[in-house]
Amino acid sequence: MNILIRKFFYLLPVPLRFVVRRIIYLPKDLLLSKKTSLIPPKGLIFTGRGDYLKTGANYFLLFKKYCDFNPDSDVLDIGCGIGRMAISFTNYLSPKGKYEGFDIVKIGIDWCTKNISSRFPNFTFKLIPLKNDLYLSNSDKKASELVFPYKNESFDLVFLTSVFTHMLPNDLENYISEIQRVLKTNQKCFATFFLLDEESKTVTKSNQSKKFPHDMGTYALMDKSVKEANIAYDKKFIFELMQKHNLEITDFLRGNWSGIQNSEENEHQDIIIFKKK
Numbered sequence: 001m002n003i004l005i006r007k008f009f010y011l012l013p014v015p016l017r018f019v020v021r022r023i024i025y026l027p028k029d030l031l032l033s034k035k036t037s038l039i040p041p042k043g044l045i046f047t048g049r050g051d052y053l054k055t056g057a058n059y060f061l062l063f064k065k066y067c068d069f070n071p072d073s074d075v076l077d078i079g080c081g082i083g084r085m086a087i088s089f090t091n092y093l094s095p096k097g098k099y100e101g102f103d104i105v106k107i108g109i110d111w112c113t114k115n116i117s118s119r120f121p122n123f124t125f126k127l128i129p130l131k132n133d134l135y136l137s138n139s140d141k142k143a144s145e146l147v148f149p150y151k152n153e154s155f156d157l158v159f160l161t162s163v164f165t166h167m168l169p170n171d172l173e174n175y176i177s178e179i180q181r182v183l184k185t186n187q188k189c190f191a192t193f194f195l196l197d198e199e200s201k202t203v204t205k206s207n208q209s210k211k212f213p214h215d216m217g218t219y220a221l222m223d224k225s226v227k228e229a230n231i232a233y234d235k236k237f238i239f240e241l242m243q244k245h246n247l248e249i250t251d252f253l254r255g256n257w258s259g260i261q262n263s264e265e266n267e268h269q270d271i272i273i274f275k276k277k
């Protein structure tokens with residue numbers, strides 16, 4: 001997003017950001033959107049630009065390549081947004097498999113429940129309204145205190161796509177600990193980040209890529225007025241956090257957000273895949 005448009009967008013109160021997006025795309029949505037389609041109207045897609053179906057399908061291939069699960073597996077999608085990842089699983093999971101998603105934004109959960117769960121009853125989406133200065137301002141519930149509403153050792157696969165990039169350290173650490181609790185032993189979590197190390201810092205200094213000018217120690221912000229809009233983490237801090245919570249990193253795939261083009265997958269965000277020991 002152009003910096004000026006982004007600045008203007010961040011000046012708006014959170015609920016108005018959703019309304020503005022809906023209005024901008026309304027003419028196109030009225031003309032093109034089909035009520036029965038498994039793609040939400042563009043004005044409801046608050047979870048990022050890019051092709052909705054293709055993004056989900058690409059990530060599905062990566063989950064398959066780097067994690068271990070099958071059609072009968074139990075899957076947890078943390079920060080499931082408006083179902084971008086869930087759609088690819090609708091053609092994959094058997095009725096024995098289970099898909100659970102939760103998010104803090106009601107319009108996403110409502111859309112997923114109405115359009116996905118109604119056709120695929122083994123897909124469940126929960127609203128957990130937690131405060132976040134990009135997505136939900138009128139809540140005083142903290143992600144740092146959330147106990148995920150699932151039993152210990154319930155999932156074969158957990159993933160977070162572009163979610164830790166919107167969470168501050170105390171919240172993130174609680175989620176790492178909860179992921180450790182709900183994952184089955186030897187099963188994996190796939191999570192995306194913006195990670196800062198010497199290489200990514202050097203490259204971002206010298207080019208026009210994403211920048212995180214506000215150094216907060218273990219993390220850095222793109223914009224101080226809306227902290228949770230984009231957060232980058234010190235790579236060492238994240239790696240140590242995984243270790244502290246008895247999680248083993250099985251793969252690290254560097255994304256191209258910083259301008260570095262050296263991962264075979266060439267995804268935008270960095271990816272860490274970790275396993276419960």
Ligand SMILES: C[S@@+](CC[C@H](N)C(=O)[O-])C[C@H]1O[C@@H](n2cnc3c(N)ncnc32)[C@H](O)[C@@H]1O
Pocket residue numbers: 046047048078079080081082083084085102103104105108130132135143160161162163166167171
């Ligand atoms: C960029 S969107 C990505 C959505 C989805 N993972 C995808 O890839 O389509 C970030 C999502 O994280 C959600 N989110 C932010 N903080 C959260 C939290 N503490 N717990 C769960 N979801 C959160 C937002 O509501 C939003 O849906």
